[in-house]
Amino acid sequence: MGLLDSEAGRRRLLTVELPVIEQYNKDRDPEYRIVVQKVGTSLVLKYRLKPAHNVYQVETRLLSSYPTVPPETRVITALLHCPHLLEGQMLCLWRQGSSRITSRWDPSRFTCIFAVQAAWRWLACYEVWHSTGEWPLPEAK
Amino acid sequence: MDFRPLNDTERRQLIAALRGNADSNQAILMDRRNTSFIGSTDEVTEDEVINAIKSVPCHY
Numbered sequence: 001m002g003l004l005d006s007e008a009g010r011r012r013l014l015t016v017e018l019p020v021i022e023q024y025n026k027d028r029d030p031e032y033r034i035v036v037q038k039v040g041t042s043l044v045l046k047y048r049l050k051p052a053h054n055v056y057q058v059e060t061r062l063l064s065s066y067p068t069v070p071p072e073t074r075v076i077t078a079l080l081h082c083p084h085l086l087e088g089q090m091l092c093l094w095r096q097g098s099s100r101i102t103s104r105w106d107p108s109r110f111t112c113i114f115a116v117q118a119a120w121r122w123l124a125c126y127e128v129w130h131s132t133g134e135w136p137l138p139e140a141k
Numbered sequence: 142m143d144f145r146p147l148n149d150t151e152r153r154q155l156i157a158a159l160r161g162n163a164d165s166n167q168a169i170l171m172d173r174r175n176t177s178f179i180g181s182t183d184e185v186t187e188d189e190v191i192n193a194i195k196s197v198p199c200h201y
């Protein structure tokens with residue numbers, strides 16, 4: 001199912017993903033709203049998160065194979081090298097690159113907003129790690 | 142980025158919320174305007190759902 005080039009993909013987009021983005025953006029300050037851009041066969045969600053005092057520019061990419069394949073999220077704002085940060089400042093969220101069986105992404109339950117919230121939680125952990133040197137959550141939770 | 146760290150109280154509150162989220166399925170609440178951390182809760186109202194971060198089955 002292609003997100004943009006199949007009927008099932010477009011239905012998912014129109015009935016699930018875009019409405020939940022609209023709901024997320026409602027009452028949100030303009031600079032913290034999600035902006036959606038089409039890039040090739042992908043959709044890119046651009047947004048800012050501020051779990052504590054610092055503002056992070058973040059991108060979540062919905063590949064053509066989304067939602068079967070989990071979204072990819074990377075932080076644009078420069079980060080220190082830390083645990084659970086992959087090449088290109090990609091966040092380690094769903095065991096990216098692993099098989100569908102071992103992936104913790106569940107396309108039947110999660111939307112792109114779930115990925116945004118996962119990024120928020122990752123950044124909250126980063127804020128703690130930055131001060132203490134310890135990641136506050138256990139591995140593979 | 143000029144990183145502004147958490148103070149001790151803020152850090153303790155955030156760690157407690159993250160661990161409550163991971164261990165007890167407590168939801169973390171973010172401010173609807175600017176996504177900043179505002180606390181955690183056991184019960185999420187319908188109005189709060191979009192700003193409530195439930196336990197995420199992530200790799201980290």
